[in-house]
Amino acid sequence: MLEVKEQLHGDNKTQKDSDSVKVHVPGDKSITQRVLILAALASGESRLRGLLHGGDVEATAQALRLLGVALPRIPSDGSELCITGVGSDGLKSPVQNLDLGNSGTGARLLLGVLAGSQIEATLVGDVSLQSRPMRRICSPLRTMGARLEHLCEEGCIPIRVDRSGPLRSIDWMSPVPSAQVKSAILLAGLVGRTEVVVTEAQQSRDHTERLFAEIGAPISIRNIPSGHQVELNNPPDIFAPLDFSVPGDVSSAAFVIAFAALGGAGVSVTIDNVSLNRTRTGFLDVFSRMGIDLTIEETGSGNTCEPRGLITASPSELHDTVVDAEEVPAVIDELPIIAVLGACSEGRTSIRGAGELRLKESDRIHSLVYNLQTLGVEVVEHEDGLEIEGTTRPLKGRIRAFGDHRIAMAFGVLARLKGTHIEIDDPTLSDISFPGFWGLLDKLTQTA
Numbered sequence: 001m002l003e004v005k006e007q008l009h010g011d012n013k014t015q016k017d018s019d020s021v022k023v024h025v026p027g028d029k030s031i032t033q034r035v036l037i038l039a040a041l042a043s044g045e046s047r048l049r050g051l052l053h054g055g056d057v058e059a060t061a062q063a064l065r066l067l068g069v070a071l072p073r074i075p076s077d078g079s080e081l082c083i084t085g086v087g088s089d090g091l092k093s094p095v096q097n098l099d100l101g102n103s104g105t106g107a108r109l110l111l112g113v114l115a116g117s118q119i120e121a122t123l124v125g126d127v128s129l130q131s132r133p134m135r136r137i138c139s140p141l142r143t144m145g146a147r148l149e150h151l152c153e154e155g156c157i158p159i160r161v162d163r164s165g166p167l168r169s170i171d172w173m174s175p176v177p178s179a180q181v182k183s184a185i186l187l188a189g190l191v192g193r194t195e196v197v198v199t200e201a202q203q204s205r206d207h208t209e210r211l212f213a214e215i216g217a218p219i220s221i222r223n224i225p226s227g228h229q230v231e232l233n234n235p236p237d238i239f240a241p242l243d244f245s246v247p248g249d250v251s252s253a254a255f256v257i258a259f260a261a262l263g264g265a266g267v268s269v270t271i272d273n274v275s276l277n278r279t280r281t282g283f284l285d286v287f288s289r290m291g292i293d294l295t296i297e298e299t300g301s302g303n304t305c306e307p308r309g310l311i312t313a314s315p316s317e318l319h320d321t322v323v324d325a326e327e328v329p330a331v332i333d334e335l336p337i338i339a340v341l342g343a344c345s346e347g348r349t350s351i352r353g354a355g356e357l358r359l360k361e362s363d364r365i366h367s368l369v370y371n372l373q374t375l376g377v378e379v380v381e382h383e384d385g386l387e388i389e390g391t392t393r394p395l396k397g398r399i400r401a402f403g404d405h406r407i408a409m410a411f412g413v414l415a416r417l418k419g420t421h422i423e424i425d426d427p428t429l430s431d432i433s434f435p436g437f438w439g440l441l442d443k444l445t446q447t448a
């Protein structure tokens with residue numbers, strides 16, 4: 001069997017035999033953000049490997065530096081980074097604003113941390129972040145006693161956090177299933193040393209809970225009639241540093257899987273060491289319903305709390321599917337690529353109950369509808385979703401990414417397929433979450 005090994009950008013590698021290619025994707029963005037924050041707050045030295053080196057993560061890292069954490073440069077090749085935590089009382093009021101750029105996760109999780117700390121800080125962000133809803137975070141944090149002031153528009157960034165007194169415990173029913181809301185409350189509880197309970201109608205991604213267990217914070221989770229509940233009880237004064245390898249980001253893998261399924265690589269593509277956390281892999285069920293030939297092999301958790309493994313996708317004939325409200329929290333970040341795949345599938349793909357999509361880095365329902373129509377695809381827009389009529393016509397046009405990395409990459413998958421003539425207005429947006437995205441697709445295209 002012929003084997004070719006090649007080094008691409010950073011951590012992305014391809015390894016080829018005659019009928020399949022093996023690739024890596026960069027580290028998981030959600031997990032990277034969380035391990036950086038927890039390592040900064042731990043007592044002792046954390047050792048982190050496989051971190052994503054992307055725009056959102058850099059914004060969070062820079063904010064932590066301004067808060068007094070000696071956080072070295074994040075390696076771009078996934079090699080080990082050692083961080084000495086300042087302890088949960090150790091953050092300092094920054095002399096500058098904390099600019100979270102485009103990162104909703106960074107902003108919302110840090111709001112939780114700041115609410116629990118006895119410091120003053122102002123959080124700012126780019127135009128997209130300024131338009132994203134923060135009331136869902138500020139309401140529970142204020143209920144806990146945090147002092148938060150919206151400096152421009154109520155419910156939006158910029159937000160000033162003032163020295164809050166001791167926080168009160170909270171039992172919060174989140175109006176939307178959101179890992180960012182849940183995590184902000186859990187982090188406020190951890191840093192402010194107060195008990196918190198968060199309930200959501202459907203379970204959102206559970207990385208914070210898993211990492212809390214890893215650092216020795218007593219967390220319990222349970223299903224109750226109104227949904228899924230997480231409880232932080234008796235938060236410790238100090239908590240343990242992390243020794244952690246971040247798996248590849250399964251949301252980034254979704255683009256590679258879609259490209260392979262559409263025949264972009266001409267052969268099967270295997271993604272190695274990728275997160276297989278069940279709160280993130282809902283899209284694999286959707287892809288499989290659409291007819292994508294997938295093999296998933298769990299390789300264990302590599303001595304950490306996050307499952308990981310291999311996903312193999314082969315060129316497939318695609319057909320339509322229905323995604324409804326029940327399924328949305330588990331596939332929220334992959335809905336753009338599901339919609340784009342719908343355009344290349346037989347039949348009419350329907351995504352409903354996904355109003356949250358309008359509140360992401362762009363209004364993703366509008367971004368998808370606008371761009372699919374630009375390409376000549378028949379689409380119906382709903383307030384909470386869209387319906388896409390699959391087509392076999394050649395796709396052609398210029399995509400407006402609306403400053404949104406996932407919109408750029410979802411259409412980027414189509415742009416790199418033979419027979420399409422698609423240009424993306426700002427291809428560099430992929431660096432937010434998937435540095436090396438274009439290089440990886442180009443490499444896969446050459447194997448076809």
Ligand code: S3P
Pocket residue numbers: 029030031105177178179180181183204205332333
């Ligand atoms: C994230 C949670 C999700 C997701 C986002 C990352 C996280 O947002 O869309 O990309 O890391 O907690 P919501 O919490 O708003 O659903």
